[in-house]
Amino acid sequence: MRSSQKRKRSPGAPRRPPITPRTYGSRPAPTPYACTRAFYDLEREPSSGRQFQTPFPTESQPEIDDSQNHTDDDLNHVIAAIDMKDYGTVGCAYYSAVEEKVYILGDCHSGETGTVEACRPLYSYLLELIFRVCSTTTKISPKRQVDVRPSQEFSVTNAKNRLVTLDISSAHEDRLRFLVPQSGISGPEGLDTEDMGFTLREGRLLHISSSIDTDNPVSVGCAGAVLANLQRRRATGKSMDPIGPTDQCPFLVKHLEMLMGSNTFQSLQIIQSESHPNFFNQGPGTKSPSSKEGLSIFGLFQRFANTPQGRAKLKQIFFRPSVDLDIIRQRHDFIGVFSRPDNMGLLEKMTKALKHIKNLRPVMTNLHKGISTGSAKITGFKTTVWASLLAFAFYSIDIHDSLREASGANLPLRAKALQIFEAAQLYRVGRMIQEIVDIDNSEEQGRTVVKQGLDRELDMMKDRYDGLNSLLKHVAIDIAMTIPEDMEIDVNVIYFPQLGFNIAIPLNDREQPTYSGTDDWELVFTTENRAYFKDFRMRELDEKLGDIYGLICEKEIEIVYDLAQRVLQYEDMLIEASDVCGDLDSLLAFTQSASFYKLTRPRMVPENIIKIKSGRHLLQEMTVSSYVPNDTLLFGGREEVDHDQAPSQAGLAPSMILLTGPNYSGKSVYMKQVALILYLAQIGSFVPADSAELGITDKILTKINTQESVSKLQSTFMSDLQQISLCLKQVSGRSLVLIDEFGKGTDGNDGIGLACGILDHLLNLEDAPKVIAATHFHEIFEHNFLAPRPRLQLGHMEVKVCDEYREAEDQVTYLYNFRPGRSSKSFGTICAAINGIDAAIVARADEIASLAARGENLIAACAILPREETTVLRQAV
Numbered sequence: 001m002r003s004s005q006k007r008k009r010s011p012g013a014p015r016r017p018p019i020t021p022r023t024y025g026s027r028p029a030p031t032p033y034a035c036t037r038a039f040y041d042l043e044r045e046p047s048s049g050r051q052f053q054t055p056f057p058t059e060s061q062p063e064i065d066d067s068q069n070h071t072d073d074d075l076n077h078v079i080a081a082i083d084m085k086d087y088g089t090v091g092c093a094y095y096s097a098v099e100e101k102v103y104i105l106g107d108c109h110s111g112e113t114g115t116v117e118a119c120r121p122l123y124s125y126l127l128e129l130i131f132r133v134c135s136t137t138t139k140i141s142p143k144r145q146v147d148v149r150p151s152q153e154f155s156v157t158n159a160k161n162r163l164v165t166l167d168i169s170s171a172h173e174d175r176l177r178f179l180v181p182q183s184g185i186s187g188p189e190g191l192d193t194e195d196m197g198f199t200l201r202e203g204r205l206l207h208i209s210s211s212i213d214t215d216n217p218v219s220v221g222c223a224g225a226v227l228a229n230l231q232r233r234r235a236t237g238k239s240m241d242p243i244g245p246t247d248q249c250p251f252l253v254k255h256l257e258m259l260m261g262s263n264t265f266q267s268l269q270i271i272q273s274e275s276h277p278n279f280f281n282q283g284p285g286t287k288s289p290s291s292k293e294g295l296s297i298f299g300l301f302q303r304f305a306n307t308p309q310g311r312a313k314l315k316q317i318f319f320r321p322s323v324d325l326d327i328i329r330q331r332h333d334f335i336g337v338f339s340r341p342d343n344m345g346l347l348e349k350m351t352k353a354l355k356h357i358k359n360l361r362p363v364m365t366n367l368h369k370g371i372s373t374g375s376a377k378i379t380g381f382k383t384t385v386w387a388s389l390l391a392f393a394f395y396s397i398d399i400h401d402s403l404r405e406a407s408g409a410n411l412p413l414r415a416k417a418l419q420i421f422e423a424a425q426l427y428r429v430g431r432m433i434q435e436i437v438d439i440d441n442s443e444e445q446g447r448t449v450v451k452q453g454l455d456r457e458l459d460m461m462k463d464r465y466d467g468l469n470s471l472l473k474h475v476a477i478d479i480a481m482t483i484p485e486d487m488e489i490d491v492n493v494i495y496f497p498q499l500g501f502n503i504a505i506p507l508n509d510r511e512q513p514t515y516s517g518t519d520d521w522e523l524v525f526t527t528e529n530r531a532y533f534k535d536f537r538m539r540e541l542d543e544k545l546g547d548i549y550g551l552i553c554e555k556e557i558e559i560v561y562d563l564a565q566r567v568l569q570y571e572d573m574l575i576e577a578s579d580v581c582g583d584l585d586s587l588l589a590f591t592q593s594a595s596f597y598k599l600t601r602p603r604m605v606p607e608n609i610i611k612i613k614s615g616r617h618l619l620q621e622m623t624v625s626s627y628v629p630n631d632t633l634l635f636g637g638r639e640e641v642d643h644d645q646a647p648s649q650a651g652l653a654p655s656m657i658l659l660t661g662p663n664y665s666g667k668s669v670y671m672k673q674v675a676l677i678l679y680l681a682q683i684g685s686f687v688p689a690d691s692a693e694l695g696i697t698d699k700i701l702t703k704i705n706t707q708e709s710v711s712k713l714q715s716t717f718m719s720d721l722q723q724i725s726l727c728l729k730q731v732s733g734r735s736l737v738l739i740d741e742f743g744k745g746t747d748g749n750d751g752i753g754l755a756c757g758i759l760d761h762l763l764n765l766e767d768a769p770k771v772i773a774a775t776h777f778h779e780i781f782e783h784n785f786l787a788p789r790p791r792l793q794l795g796h797m798e799v800k801v802c803d804e805y806r807e808a809e810d811q812v813t814y815l816y817n818f819r820p821g822r823s824s825k826s827f828g829t830i831c832a833a834i835n836g837i838d839a840a841i842v843a844r845a846d847e848i849a850s851l852a853a854r855g856e857n858l859i860a861a862c863a864i865l866p867r868e869e870t871t872v873l874r875q876a877v
């Protein structure tokens with residue numbers, strides 16, 4: 001607080017002193033997780049009754065003396081490694097000793113970025129998942145042991161080094177030598193791989209890439225950590241029995257399997273993060289390069305989520321489509337209920353309320369921190385804490401009331417939310433805060449201010465403090481009067497908490513006070529441009545009022561601390577309520593999307609079927625003026641099919657649609673549209689179609705859109721092969737496989753052969769997956785490489801062709817209708833013309849294509865020189 005006086009001038013307005021925050025309370029901040037990396041050793045109950053011992057040295061348990069022989073207990077081990085990168089991606093891999101197999105999960109995203117805390121549910125989810133898998137396969141309940149390992153064990157480079165040393169990677173070594181020939185070396189048979197210009201390591205790495213998707217760096221790092229652990233165990237095993245046969249050594253790895261990959265997410269544009277256009281745009285404290293959601297299906301839905309926890313939940317749902325019919329139906333029911341016209345008002349009320357709701361997890365952490373530390377920043381936070389809590393209580397009551405009112409709602413989530421909101425005592429928490437905290441003043445002053453009328457003593461102190469303004473003004477005038485009249489000096493009287501009252505006099509050019517007062521003035525301290533003195537008046541004020549500000553703060557801290565303790569009694573319930581707001585928000589986002597994008601409820605059925613009427617592609621339909629919807633019918637598996645369901649061709653029960661059609665006719669869009677409809681249905685959303693009848697699909701496997709990257713070792717064709725190899729390894733009768741133009745990156749005959757081989761294999765599987773494939777290899781049909789069969793349906797995307805297309809403006813009209821049967825042409829040259837390729841080049845391409853079609857000698861034809869060149873040559877001769 002300060003009062004300023006200039007000699008012979010009117011006094012300036014006094015102002016309050018800056019707030020000095022203080023530390024108060026003694027409650028320690030919650031300890032964050034000690035680390036982000038952990039091992040989980042899940043050992044099933046030993047059959048011999050031997051005591052469980054951890055192979056890892058931990059504080060509580062010394063390293064075991066594993067001097068006993070390896071028994072069946074070794075086979076009971078499942079070793080899982082989990083890691084989180086600081087931008088919210090969790091990876092996981094585990095080893096099953098009984099199967100001698102390492103499973104690698106695809107990288108998962110917590111939905112929230114930046115904190116270990118945010119990933120906690122995902123950690124637990126993954127762990128529970130593994131735990132459940134282990135228990136159900138053996139029907140024995142596992143025990144767990146956790147160990148924390150150094151980060152180097154989780155590095156991707158180390159992981160790759162370990163993966164290439166596995167026996168499985170060397171199985172095809174004899175073939176690897178032909179994969180990457182060095183330029184200039186032709187690569188005759190018998191040459192060593194190193195002679196061929198690529199190392200054995202690279203070759204093995206390529207082979208490994210056909211089993212696992214190395215675009216999941218966190219999970220691949222975890223696999224490395226699991227392998228490191230197994231290596232240590234084997235070392236112990238060898239030391240026990242140094243001459244024992246190695247194949248009897250436990251903890252061998254003979255198989256690798258990737259459980260889910262990121263490829264499908266990218267190729268279907270489900271979730272796509274784009275790097276921030278400004279690479280250096282990384283705000284303070286940002287731990288990773290910033291990214292934003294690009295054009296994606298998730299982006300279309302995310303815009304309807306209002307809370308941070310709702311957005312996080314939505315992302316989790318998008319990353320984890322369900323195969324549980326009950327879960328899917330419950331979500332569909334929820335959307336159905338809140339899409340009803342009589343519930344529209346409630347939907348609006350809830351979404352409005354959700355806009356004011358914050359995620360209480362960080363709010364509660366700040367409440368703890370504010371109580372234990374109380375730096376200036378934290379004091380600022382506290383204001384937000386109370387405002388957020390009050391808003392939460394207030395608006396959650398609105399949501400609670402709307403849920404209660406909702407008609408026709410027999411929904412588990414509604415029941416759960418009502419129960420949680422009631423248990424959270426929202427009224428009580430809200431009233432407590434409202435009675436004590438002066439929210440407006442707190443925000444203005446950047447600290448928690450207690451309301452007037454709550455504590456008499458505090459009110460009196462505040463009155464006295466407020467009266468200081470006029471008191472300081474008068475004192476400043478008094479002092480100014482004692483300064484000689486010829487000196488024009490600014491005199492201020494300033495109150496600093498802890499330092500008390502001081503006279504402030506400006507410094508001159510020589511950094512000396514412009515006035516030093518009378519004998520009783522004592523210089524206390526100087527700053528850059530002022531000197532501060534105490535005289536008898538200041539000492540008197542110090543004595544009478546000096547502690548007042550400190551006393552006010554202390555009293556307020558006491559009251560607020562007490563309030564915080566009372567609120568923290570409801571912490572768990574409030575956090576649950578905040579989480580359930582996220583659940584509601586995510587499903588309400590689905591509900592709003594359903595009405596905004598005109599989605600309909602799919603009928604989820606137990607049969608292995610995809611039956612879509614007038615399906616659409618959500619992203620594509622936004623980019624074209626009029627989108628043409630299409631139907632789809634596919635049956636997977638081996639079960640008997642109700643042939644009435646099939647289209648006009650009686651008895652046809654296709655598990656595969658093989659699409660042909662000109663370039664640009666909509667083949668890729670069609671196949672992606674089917675996959676997306678299925679995907680949306682299985683995350684619990686309504687779908688873009690007039691109607692859809694869908695059976696549960698366990699995986700969507702894709703060979704679409706090769707992503708070329710300089711950081712990748714593979715060529716385009718190799719990458720295609722690896723994608724298809726991953727598909728074939730993971731496919732089941734319940735899967736949907738999309739194959740877009742496989743085999744185009746190599747010699748035509750090889751490509752056709754490989755494509756036919758793969759399609760034939762998929763059709764012949766007893767438990768056949770549902771497949772949509774697109775190809776430009778018309779030779780497949782012309783030479784009958786794929787025998788017709790009921791499981792195979794040929795289809796094409798319709799186009800209207802003008803015979804004299806060279807002259808006509810619109811040579812090909814794309815109708816984008818899916819039609820049964822095959823198309824005979826690719827119209828590649830017309831596409832080239834449409835896309836701006838020079839007319840002369842297109843004409844020449846047409847000429848060569850028609851010669852080839854007539855079976856004429858292309859060499860002779862190409863040897864004919866153009867007329868101008870012939871003339872020039874004649875003249876030269």
Ligand SMILES: Nc1ncnc2c1ncn2[C@@H]1O[C@H](COP(=O)(O)OP(=O)(O)OP(=O)(O)O)[C@@H](O)[C@H]1O
Pocket residue numbers: 620623624626627628629661662663664665666667668669670816
């Ligand atoms: N059903 C549709 N309705 C309207 N426009 C469509 C439809 N399907 C596709 N398109 C348009 O056609 C374009 C090309 O589609 P798509 O990439 O699927 O063709 P394609 O047959 O796979 O081509 P290519 O064989 O060259 O890969 C799309 O970008 C879109 O603009």
